[in-house]
Amino acid sequence: MKLIIAVVQPGRLEAVKDALTEVEVFRLTVTDCQGFGRQKGQTEMYRGRELSVNLLRKVQLQIACNDEFVEPAIDAIIKGGRTGKSGEIGDGKIFVVPLDDCVRIRTGERGSEAI
Numbered sequence: 563m564k565l566i567i568a569v570v571q572p573g574r575l576e577a578v579k580d581a582l583t584e585v586e587v588f589r590l591t592v593t594d595c596q597g598f599g600r601q602k603g604q605t606e607m608y609r610g611r612e613l614s615v616n617l618l619r620k621v622q623l624q625i626a627c628n629d630e631f632v633e634p635a636i637d638a639i640i641k642g643g644r645t646g647k648s649g650e651i652g653d654g655k656i657f658v659v660p661l662d663d664c665v666r667i668r669t670g671e672r673g674s675e676a677i
Contacts, residue, residue, distance in 0.1 A: 563661040563674055564632050566625040569597065570643040570654040575621050578642035582625075585634040589677070591624040600651045620654065626661055628674045 570578055575592065582590065596617035627635055636656055643654050666676040 563626065563628055563664060563677065565659050565661045566623075566627065566632065566635055566639070567657040567659065568623045568625070568639045568643070568654060569595065569620050569656075570623065570639070571645070571652065572619055572621045574643045574645070574653075578623065578639055581638035581642035582635060585631070585638045587625060587627060587631055587635045587638065589625070589627075593622045593624070595620050595622045599655070618652070626664055626677050628677055632658060 568578070572594075579590075582588075597620055598616055598618050623639070625635055636658070639656055645653050663672060664674075664676040665672050669676075
């Protein structure tokens with residue numbers, strides 16, 4: 563089992579969800595977040611003054627999945643999250659971490675059956 567954590571642009575969320583549905587990944591958690599990487603924020607004008615906004619709005623997806631769904635899910639996130647054909651800085655990141663256990667609260671099932 564793995565936990566996939568993906569950070570994508572908010573405007574690409576629907577495309578990512580559609581791409582995940584195509585590969586039969588239906589369970590995910592979505593969280594609004596802020597951050598920056600290579601984009602290093604942006605500069606805006608406010609009341610005639612230049613302001614530097616360091617944190618950009620992003621969306622974080624968390625997907626717990628069995629091993630056979632990891633690569634299809636990653637490919638779907640890339641497909642839905644990439645801007646244009648070759649992508650752009652700020653399209654996001656995908657992190658894959660081991661998931662030791664999962665417990666379904668309702669039934670007490672554990673492991674891959676609980677996902």
